[in-house]
Amino acid sequence: NAGVTQTPKFQVLKTGQSMTLQCAQDMNHNSMYWYRQDPGMGLRLIYYSASEGTTDKGEVPNGYNVSRLNKREFSLRLESAAPSQTSVYFCASSTTGGYTEAFFGQGTRLTVV
Amino acid sequence: AQTVTQSQPEMSVQEAETVTLSCTYDTSESDYYLFWYKQPPSRQMILVIRQEAYKQQNATENRFSVNFQKAAKSFSLKISDSQLGDAAMYFCAYRSGQGAQKLVFGQGTRLTINP
Numbered sequence: 001n002a003g004v005t006q007t008p009k010f011q012v013l014k015t016g017q018s019m020t021l022q023c024a025q026d027m028n029h030n031s032m033y034w035y036r037q038d039p040g041m042g043l044r045l046i047y048y049s050a051s052e053g054t055t056d057k058g059e060v061p062n063g064y065n066v067s068r069l070n071k072r073e074f075s076l077r078l079e080s081a082a083p084s085q086t087s088v089y090f091c092a093s094s095t096t097g098g099y100t101e102a103f104f105g106q107g108t109r110l111t112v113v
Numbered sequence: 114a115q116t117v118t119q120s121q122p123e124m125s126v127q128e129a130e131t132v133t134l135s136c137t138y139d140t141s142e143s144d145y146y147l148f149w150y151k152q153p154p155s156r157q158m159i160l161v162i163r164q165e166a167y168k169q170q171n172a173t174e175n176r177f178s179v180n181f182q183k184a185a186k187s188f189s190l191k192i193s194d195s196q197l198g199d200a201a202m203y204f205c206a207y208r209s210g211q212g213a214q215k216l217v218f219g220q221g222t223r224l225t226i227n228p
Binding site: 031033035040041042043044045048050054056058059088090092094096097099101102104106107 | 114119122146148156157158160163165204206212213214215216217218219220221
């Protein structure tokens with residue numbers, strides 16, 4: 001009963017390094033999301049994907065890229081990490097249909113030094 | 114663009130008392146859905162309650178209920194008989210019923226339960 005799986009759980013990067021956060025869901029959901037959570041800012045949407053092959057920018061897309069590799073996987077890439085990208089990142093998924101619940105991964109705590 | 118605002122960064126309540134968390138949203142859409150999620154210290158996101166905009170009746174789930182005021186674009190959460198396990202961050206969320214149906218969250222309210 002995996003649900004939404006994010007890897008890694010923790011990561012420390014140096015400024016300028018790149019990395020990819022992986023997310024996979026096994027619930028056959030069409031929609032997938034990437035959020036960042038910062039104190040006092042709530043969850044801010046970075047990118048989302050309504051279906052395989054489509055992606056859209058959210059509120060805070062600058063500095064990030066995403067790939068919807070297939071229906072299961074939605075990755076988030078930081079090409080050149082900056083200290084301002086220190087945050088907790090969450091991946092989520094849901095079926096199409098506005099009333100449906102979104103399911104979240106356990107989060108990735110990323111620190112950029 | 115749709116926005117969600119939670120104006121109370123922190124709230125506290127005595128155990129067994131009732132507390133109301135506020136949420137307002139801005140949208141020009143008529144088809145949408147509203148949610149309250151709970152995030153305990155484990156960071157897990159847990160759905161508390163949800164409301165369809167076209168339903169006038171307020172949703173209720175056990176001790177949790179909402180006051181949905183569509184014209185005022187307000188969606189508050191009432192927790193009755195507060196329990197220690199209710200202590201968490203609470204997030205209000207909006208999801209469009211059309212198009213890509215993106216899910217947008219408010220800033221969150223940290224709820225403390227005093228024994």
